Amino acid sequence: MSVHKVDARRLLCPMPVIRLQDAVKKAAPGDIISVVCTDPGTMSDIPAWCRINGHRLQSAVQDGSEYFFEVETGNEP
Amino acid sequence: MQRKAVSLISGGLDSMLATRVVMDQGIHVEGINFFTGFCVEGHTHAIRKQDQNKQKRNNALWVAEQLGIKLHIIDIVEDYKDIVINPKHGYGQNLNPCLDCKVFMVSRAKQWMEENGFDFIITGEVVGQRPMSQRRATMPIVSKNSGADDRLVRPLCAHNLPETLPEREGWLKREALYGFSGRSRKPQIALAEKMGLDDFAQPAGGCCFLTDASYSRKLSDLWENRGEKTYELDDIMLLKVGRHIRPRPWFKLIIGREEGENNFLNGYRKQFPHLFATSHTGPLALVDGELRDDEDRRLAAAITARFGHGKKADSVDVTLENTDGTGMQLKVAPISEENLPREWYV
Ligand code: SF4
Numbered sequence A: 001m002s003v004h005k006v007d008a009r010r011l012l013c014p015m016p017v018i019r020l021q022d023a024v025k026k027a028a029p030g031d032i033i034s035v036v037c038t039d040p041g042t043m044s045d046i047p048a049w050c051r052i053n054g055h056r057l058q059s060a061v062q063d064g065s066e067y068f069f070e071v072e073t074g075n076e077p
Numbered sequence B: 001m002q003r004k005a006v007s008l009i010s011g012g013l014d015s016m017l018a019t020r021v022v023m024d025q026g027i028h029v030e031g032i033n034f035f036t037g038f039c040v041e042g043h044t045h046a047i048r049k050q051d052q053n054k055q056k057r058n059n060a061l062w063v064a065e066q067l068g069i070k071l072h073i074i075d076i077v078e079d080y081k082d083i084v085i086n087p088k089h090g091y092g093q094n095l096n097p098c099l100d101c102k103v104f105m106v107s108r109a110k111q112w113m114e115e116n117g118f119d120f121i122i123t124g125e126v127v128g129q130r131p132m133s134q135r136r137a138t139m140p141i142v143s144k145n146s147g148a149d150d151r152l153v154r155p156l157c158a159h160n161l162p163e164t165l166p167e168r169e170g171w172l173k174r175e176a177l178y179g180f181s182g183r184s185r186k187p188q189i190a191l192a193e194k195m196g197l198d199d200f201a202q203p204a205g206g207c208c209f210l211t212d213a214s215y216s217r218k219l220s221d222l223w224e225n226r227g228e229k230t231y232e233l234d235d236i237m238l239l240k241v242g243r244h245i246r247p248r249p250w251f252k253l254i255i256g257r258e259e260g261e262n263n264f265l266n267g268y269r270k271q272f273p274h275l276f277a278t279s280h281t282g283p284l285a286l287v288d289g290e291l292r293d294d295e296d297r298r299l300a301a302a303i304t305a306r307f308g309h310g311k312k313a314d315s316v317d318v319t320l321e322n323t324d325g326t327g328m329q330l331k332v333a334p335i336s337e338e339n340l341p342r343e344w345y346v
Helices: A015-026 A042-053 B013-023 B043-047 B059-067 B077-085 B098-115 B138-145 B186-195 B213-226 B233-238 B259-266 B294-306
Strands: A003-008 A032-037 A056-063 A066-072 B004-008 B028-035 B071-075 B120-122 B243-248 B251-255 B274-277 B285-289 B316-321 B327-332
Touching (some): A042 A056, A042 A066, B004 B098, B013 B028, B013 B059, B028 B059, B243 B294, B274 B294, B285 B294
Parallel strands (some): A003 A032
Antiparallel strands (some): B274 B285, B274 B316
């Protein structure tokens, strides 16, 4: 299992979701994608995207103006 | 063998219904949503502080979740430029190239369909719904020019159009599709009710900022004054933010209207020269273009001063910072109302 980092700061939705989607495509099932964003919309979009596409959101944390997510990739791309 | 369809999900009601109609016939459907940079979703809400408590859901994701389908969001920002800059079929009421846009999106969906082993494409188009892109005459143009031909199904108005491949092959029952037409939304609302769907988004004008008159005016102004029809993603994002004031053809100021916008503009300090008052609190102003001489610099500073708390002061200290970090201090009187003509507002 490896951890991939995605820096989506300053990007507005849906760009952070697209960056996460691209990272998931390149990762193996069970890998962790760790994403940092500044658009507060990601707090609703990233969890929704994970639910829809079968990936597991391990954590979603706000720290000041930044939002941190950890996503475990599911079996399907 | 279970057939598979890819559906263009805009986040609005029509594509949601069209998808459900096809799913109800036992077809496996996945959604595709295109990001052009002009989409209405999210952005302005995310930027403006006063809007941050409003609902921020992404409607395309929401629709996919309601339907229980996967959604693939595709970044088409680069390729889409040519559609906006040189639309073969021209623009609608504003700078919306709807017909070319539809053709392009369906052709990208076709590409996706082929790459992923899917069988056909669904859109929520309805004959006669939109003056430009959804007329009876333009429906075949979209099918043909996109290359999708009879693999493009519009379940909501299928009865008004020739039979498609999925119908001929028996993958879809034609009688279970619909024959909606015209601008009325009643049939869609009734169908949504029947399907138990509610809380859906109903965009009034269209799905993107190019249908917005004031946005289109800002984009035209950008093209005119740059002397060429081009844009970058940052340009079109910035058109959604702040006051745009053009005192001279060679420069315009983008001035934050509130904290959220100022924060957003702050992120561009390394890309644009910018001004801000230091003796009083006030907004950040980005300079798009060049300040050619002292007169330009003083004018830009006087306008910046006017939109801060020093508005009524005799003199305001303003810092002008270049992208390389160099800069200068200016002491100016805020520009008066009479000297700031309406025509400067883009
Ligand atoms: S409104 Fe915008 S996104 Fe929708 S068809 Fe027209 S140009 Fe394309």
